[in-house]
Amino acid sequence: MMEGRLTGFSLTPDGDAQNITVTVTADFRQSYDELKDTAVEIQIKKARKHRSLEANAYAWVLIDQIAAKQHLKKTEVYRKAILDIGGVSETVLVPTEKAKRMRDWWEAKGIGWQAVELASDTEGWTYLTCYVGSSEYDTEQMSGLIDSLIQDAEALGIPTITPKEELEMLRKWGKKVEGKHGNADEG
Numbered sequence: 001m002m003e004g005r006l007t008g009f010s011l012t013p014d015g016d017a018q019n020i021t022v023t024v025t026a027d028f029r030q031s032y033d034e035l036k037d038t039a040v041e042i043q044i045k046k047a048r049k050h051r052s053l054e055a056n057a058y059a060w061v062l063i064d065q066i067a068a069k070q071h072l073k074k075t076e077v078y079r080k081a082i083l084d085i086g087g088v089s090e091t092v093l094v095p096t097e098k099a100k101r102m103r104d105w106w107e108a109k110g111i112g113w114q115a116v117e118l119a120s121d122t123e124g125w126t127y128l129t130c131y132v133g134s135s136e137y138d139t140e141q142m143s144g145l146i147d148s149l150i151q152d153a154e155a156l157g158i159p160t161i162t163p164k165e166e167l168e169m170l171r172k173w174g175k176k177v178e179g180k181h182g183n184a185d186e187g
């Protein structure tokens with residue numbers, strides 16, 4: 001995947017088509033020569049800031065401590081936490097006879113990738129709620145996962161970072177923090 005910026009937009013003289021200009025920093029010359037004057041598929045979406053390795057490391061510290069306290073496997077704690085947060089799933093309707101194959105394919109992507117079957121009122125069809133693993137999270141989604149893990153840890157009496165430390169970590173990740181826990185200078 002390549003990142004760039006939309007830098008121009010115009011209509012063709014007849015108004016039947018649109019020209020979009022994208023500026024990229026990666027070298028695209030060879031690909032351009034190969035693709036010029038052929039039909040191509042284009043997907044343009046807003047770039048997102050991926051979760052940091054520091055955030056991931058802290059999540060796994062919490063997962064390890066929660067698992068130890070509850071005598072569970074770390075993967076169980078991790079998978080449950082993913083199911084508990086919002087904004088990391090899509091629900092799709094699939095033919096019932098293909099639901100298991102689709103679930104197996106989805107879950108083969110990683111430990112946190114889960115598909116939960118839900119009944120449908122339409123005979124022969126099943127809903128699958130497909131949860132994405134944290135390796136694909138942006139900073140907002142990762143913040144939600146860590147907030148959930150912090151709540152679970154605190155409920156078990158496990159020490160966690162202070163709200164001030166959490167705000168500082170969020171700032172390092174580049175996430176907006178207004179109203180998160182009040183002012184970062186508070187203890």
